Amino acid sequence: MKILSIQSSVAYGHVGNSAAVFPLQRLGHEVWPVYTVHFSNHTGYGAWRGPLLAAEDVRDVITGIEERGALEQVDVVLSGYQGGEEIGDVILDAVARVKRANPAATYTCDPVMGNAKSGCFVHPAIPVLLRERVVPQADLITPNQFELGFLTGTEPTDLESTLASVDAARAMGPSSVLVTSVERPDAEEDTLEMLAVTPDGAWLVATPRIPMKANGSGDVTAALFTGHYRSTGDAADALARTTSSVWDLLRTTHESGERELQLVQSQEYYAHPRMQFEVTRVR
Template structure:
């Protein structure tokens, strides 16, 4: 077990996304996952029924307890949902995180279109956390909200990624899964590097939690001192295989097979 990842995100009672997907992913890739839960959700593969926010001071206490004892080699941030939570997390990271790499997955909308981020909090997210991020991993709708640009074809992705870089993060992985077509286009960009990831789309309803899973897989690679491009490449391959081997659970958008790297323990 190598690479400590502190995950700051919401809980998914269905186990396919959020903290549950994050822990499975980090473990499956050989890392150690610690958590600070920002919200509880009552959900399954068909949608989010209810959301119970966690008080900002308790989120801060979770982060503080982990960082002052176990420590972290990478911090992965997912669902933050409100201005108060974003400010509290940003303040604590400024105080305790030092030079720990920070991966920000700007979770805004659930698979069933439930809003997971207060619209008023968007500008605070851009001001407080994007400039601190080693990498942000927005999908197309999230990138459009952050950049103010329409992204309706792969050729528009480099300009949008550049606009996101101008907001301060060191790197952007712009995920193109919302664009039409048989090929998926993801774009990794920093100030001096660009790499495109293109794969055949796997036609499947079992894609719940792909964004959380990809972000946590990359965070694990960074925590294990892999170069950014290598961490993204491994994470991309891991998620593709997790979709391909999805167990088929649920009546809606089903979970991935996060454990496809793991051999069952036998006595």
């Protein structure tokens, strides 16, 4: 499978394409990364260096790929954090060009906006862009529970309301939704859940909560689930494999004492997930 991944890049650490590309390659997929920024490190450090690429420069890179006659080979377009409206326009244009060249291609959007602890940390124009223009063009979106509520104007607090929020999101355009962090009062203590909903049903999986903040883990999650689900069409299996791989990545990182994801050290968990968590059908 060939994936056009339009995301940020960092030299030190793993977020954006610097988190998504290698796990997909370890699964055997061809990935063509297009960078929207190239920073020294992720912005969570509070200081960084490097360029924010102009939208036209990003567009030129995609045009160069198109001029090689390669867009018709793209199976998936993957995008993450969108730093501005102009980049959003470039991504939407790329999706349209890919789908013209290959109508079977799909688009996965990770609608990065914030989280329950930090709130919305993007420019106020970005949620509007995502809600009104980007999400309706996506086939799969991978929000966390906070972003799901922000997109749909709902307040998902338990499984029933989260499923209702997913239905609202799917009514906007995407056929499939992966909610990457579900928290609900009746869940088992010290667990975190993920929920996948597709036209074929809905599935939930729980893992022990690992007490750490891991920048880039959402990027890895969106990439792995996209790779598995697009390859097989089996959402339950894709959820099980993604959850297993990401949990072992986070466990390895936590045990290392390092701040950055131990992406390379965890590579066997992408290629050979342990499948240690049970996926339950909830609809």
